[in-house]
Amino acid sequence: MEQWVVVTIIIALYLGLTLTIGLMAGRKQTDSVAGYVAADRSFGLLVMYFVTGASVFSAFAFLGGPGWAYSRGAAAFYILAYGALGMAPFYWIGPRIAALGRRHGYVTQAQLITGRFPSKTLSGLIALLSLIAFVPYVTIQMRGAGIVIEAVTDGHVPLWLGALVAYGIVITYVLSAGAMAVGWTNTFQGIFMVVIAWTLGLYLPYRLYGGIGEMFSQIAAARPDLLVPPGLDAAGDPWSWGAFTTFILVSAVGLMMWPHLFMKAFTAKDDDTLRRTVILFPTFQLFLIPVLLIGFSGVLFAGTPPSSDFILPFMILETDLPAIVVGLFCAGALSASMSTGDALLHASASVAVEDGVQQFVELSEAAQKRLMQGLVLLTGAIAYYYALDPDSSLVQLLASAYGIISQFAPPVVAALYWRRATTQGVMAGLIVGAATAFVFWQNPQWKPFDMHEGIIALIVHVPVLVAVSLATSAQSDEHVAAFVD
Amino acid sequence: MSLRTARALTGIYLLAALVAVTWPGLIPFARVEPMILGLPFALAWIAAWVAGTVIVLYLLDRVERRYRDAASGRAG
Numbered sequence: 001m002e003q004w005v006v007v008t009i010i011i012a013l014y015l016g017l018t019l020t021i022g023l024m025a026g027r028k029q030t031d032s033v034a035g036y037v038a039a040d041r042s043f044g045l046l047v048m049y050f051v052t053g054a055s056v057f058s059a060f061a062f063l064g065g066p067g068w069a070y071s072r073g074a075a076a077f078y079i080l081a082y083g084a085l086g087m088a089p090f091y092w093i094g095p096r097i098a099a100l101g102r103r104h105g106y107v108t109q110a111q112l113i114t115g116r117f118p119s120k121t122l123s124g125l126i127a128l129l130s131l132i133a134f135v136p137y138v139t140i141q142m143r144g145a146g147i148v149i150e151a152v153t154d155g156h157v158p159l160w161l162g163a164l165v166a167y168g169i170v171i172t173y174v175l176s177a178g179a180m181a182v183g184w185t186n187t188f189q190g191i192f193m194v195v196i197a198w199t200l201g202l203y204l205p206y207r208l209y210g211g212i213g214e215m216f217s218q219i220a221a222a223r224p225d226l227l228v229p230p231g232l233d234a235a236g237d238p239w240s241w242g243a244f245t246t247f248i249l250v251s252a253v254g255l256m257m258w259p260h261l262f263m264k265a266f267t268a269k270d271d272d273t274l275r276r277t278v279i280l281f282p283t284f285q286l287f288l289i290p291v292l293l294i295g296f297s298g299v300l301f302a303g304t305p306p307s308s309d310f311i312l313p314f315m316i317l318e319t320d321l322p323a324i325v326v327g328l329f330c331a332g333a334l335s336a337s338m339s340t341g342d343a344l345l346h347a348s349a350s351v352a353v354e355d356g357v358q359q360f361v362e363l364s365e366a367a368q369k370r371l372m373q374g375l376v377l378l379t380g381a382i383a384y385y386y387a388l389d390p391d392s393s394l395v396q397l398l399a400s401a402y403g404i405i406s407q408f409a410p411p412v413v414a415a416l417y418w419r420r421a422t423t424q425g426v427m428a429g430l431i432v433g434a435a436t437a438f439v440f441w442q443n444p445q446w447k448p449f450d451m452h453e454g455i456i457a458l459i460v461h462v463p464v465l466v467a468v469s470l471a472t473s474a475q476s477d478e479h480v481a482a483f484v485d
Numbered sequence: 486m487s488l489r490t491a492r493a494l495t496g497i498y499l500l501a502a503l504v505a506v507t508w509p510g511l512i513p514f515a516r517v518e519p520m521i522l523g524l525p526f527a528l529a530w531i532a533a534w535v536a537g538t539v540i541v542l543y544l545l546d547r548v549e550r551r552y553r554d555a556a557s558g559r560a561g
Contacts, residue, residue: 074515076525081506081531084538088499091542213523220517220525227525229515241508248507275549278543282535289524289532 003231003323004153010327011149012336014192018185019169025184026177026352033365036178036372037107038266038352041098047183048268050190051343053284055261056083058137058340061145061191062333063312065288069295070169070311073223075231075239076292084282086255087246091278095271096268097262109262109408110355116415116483119424120359120428126408127356129434131379134365134400135349138383141341142167146387148333151313152326163387166334172343172379174256175373179267182342187337196332200316201290204297207319212293219299226299240448250454255405262408349375352360403454410458410465418469419480425469433461491548498541502534 034040045052059077068076098113106112110126149162154426173181202212208214220227230244256262300312307315316329320435348371358368410429414421440446440453447456490548504510521529 014499074525077506077528077531080528080535084535085499085503088495088538088542091545208544212522213520216517216520216523216525224517227517227527229511229527241512245507248503252503275546277548279539282538285535286532289528292528 006323007152007327007330008157010239010324011153011330011334014331015166015169018188018338019173019190022169022173022177022181022185025180028199031369032244033109033354033368034105035180036369037346037354038101038263039179041102042180042269043183043267043269043273044269045273045276047187048264048273049280049284050187051183051267052261052264052277052281052340053287054186054190054193054335055264055343056255056340057190057193057287057336058141058144060144061288061291062197062268062336063148064171065291066295066298066312069292069293070298071236072233072239073296073299074229075233075244076295077229077231078244078247079286080252080285080292081257082251082326083285085248086252087278087281090173090256090265091275093256093412093416094265094268094274094278094299098271098274099267101266103412103482106352107263107266108354109257109259109412110351113408113411113415113426114355114474116480117411117421117426119423122423122427123355123359125173125427125430127351129407129430130355131436133349133404134260134344135379135383135386136378136401137275138341138344138348139386141337141344142383142387145334145341147310148313148330148337151310151317152330155166155347160388163384166338166372167341167380167384170345171340171376172245174342174346174376178346182346183267185342186339189339190284191402193335193339193437194284196328196335197287197290197294200329200332202318205293206316208297208301214325215293215297217403219296222300240450242451246449246452246455248401250406250452250458253409253458254402254454257405257408257412260343260350262412263347263350345379347374348379373376382411400437400441400453403441403452403457406454407457408460409431414465414469415483417484420469420482421465421476422469422472422475425465428468429461429465430451432464433457436460486548488548488552495541495545498537501534502538505534506531 032040057200065076065079068079088431091193100106100112100115104111104115106115110123110130114120114123143159145166146159146163149157149166150159153162173185205212209218216227224237225238225250226232230239230241233239233243265274268277295311298305298315301315305311312329312333316326326354351377352371353363357363357371365373405429411426411435416424434457438454440456444453447453495555496553507512517525517527517533519526524532
């Protein structure tokens with residue numbers, strides 16, 4: 001049998017299994033909005049661990065991570081550095097969010113923020129900013145899935161078809177089963193991609209260089225600048241410490257502010273489950289080490305992939321691996337893409353309905369759920385349209401998405417910890433912060449110390465939030481007491 | 486250990502980790518040699534801080550749990 005046929009069969013088996021798990025999971029869920037959005041707050045430790053880990057590790061980690069290591073060297077270390085730092089504060093914040101969710105029936109981030117700072121406009125603004133950040137993110141996941149499938153099947157399954165089939169399946173289980181399907185498929189996909197990453201990450205250095213230490217010694221001898229932080233920029237020139245540091249900062253601040261991750265706090269069964277998920281999360285983070293090893297193993301390898309994002313599929317094909325390994329690798333990459341993509345699609349629809357539409361139009365539970373399902377389809381279609389466009393500069397958009405998302409951190413912290421914060425203050429901070437991020441993203445030459453626009457925006461955002469809050473009248477004590485200890 | 490001390494120590498560890506993996510804390514460790522388990526020193530250094538986070542959070546949880554149990558014991 002030809003290699004690409006074997007590979008296609010393995011991919012088909014993997015996709016079939018994912019679909020089955022997704023559809024089965026939904027049968028246990030109640031037919032309510034809390035069921036569809038927050039899985040009836042039922043997730044135990046195993047599912048929470050993988051749903052968090054697998055949602056964070058996207059096609060960017062699986063394809064972009066090796067791409068960065070290969071082309072930018074030590075710059076890729078930033079991907080390893082931020083996750084544990086971003087997650088740790090949720091040991092305390094997570095259970096508080098969950099408690100407020102149970103008490104007031106919240107299922108989204110904006111509901112929590114506008115619970116403390118009542119404003120329909122604020123809710124709509126958060127929904128809008130979330131969607132702006134979501135679409136490029138989903139698009140990248142789809143494109144990643146399509147690229148992998150096209151590469152490993154020798155083009156027999158083109159990008160448009162691969163992305164369509166993979167995401168057709170994602171949309172099917174998200175539509176029918178919501179959060180429960182996302183949870184259980186991510187558990188399956190999470191285990192799968194960890195195993196694949198470690199296997200390939202250890203195997204490729206041994207196969208190509210005779211060992212990990214041997215590989216790095218050879219790279220250090222040939223390219224001494226490559227392995228020393230802060231590494232290289234996209235053009236191959238030395239990267240700046242300002243950019244390296246602020247990429248870590250903005251990613252740490254932004255990580256848990258992504259609505260699809262933040263909302264996971266509402267899906268946990270109890271507070272101990274949340275806390276244990278936070279404690280164990282850095283172990284998932286270490287799975288980026290083999291991912292980086294895969295990328296580094298390509299550095300001295302003869303031949304150049306068409307673009308650095310293709311390094312992983314390119315090497316897999318060039319190293320003459322058995323078809324079954326290629327197929328499994330491909331399924332691992334699809335796991336990474338789909339486990340993030342499903343969470344994103346699900347969250348974007350939930351946010352758009354709960355925090356956008358529902359604020360201005362009264363809808364029944366059944367109508368809300370129908371509208372969410374329609375929006376999953378619509379978001380998927382928009383992302384698919386962009387995923388097929390080879391010229392779309394979406395990596396740029398994704399980097400800027402973190403700039404927007406990180407602006408949700410001050411409102412969340414203010415809602416939970418600062419009594420004197422006011423609705424006007426939070427609103428002013430958010431608008432000024434988002435606008436600042438946008439301006440510096442459009443005009444990178446203005447950035448001081450080459451800083452990430454999200455960090456510059458936070459430096460402007462926080463003083464505005466504080467000043468406007470102090471200048472407006474305080475909230476009543478009884479109202480604040482429900483949110484701040 | 487009191488809850489306050491445990492939280493303060495955790496906070497200090499997290500701040501130290503942040504400084505250690507960014508400018509300027511990473512500068513003295515931004516080198517390839519000596520390699521640790523075959524990894525360039527800077528990569529192993531960052532990985533060690535990540536792994537350390539698990540241990541620190543686990544220890545914090547033990548203290549927090551003791552205080553929560555005591556509090557719920559009083560309430561019950």
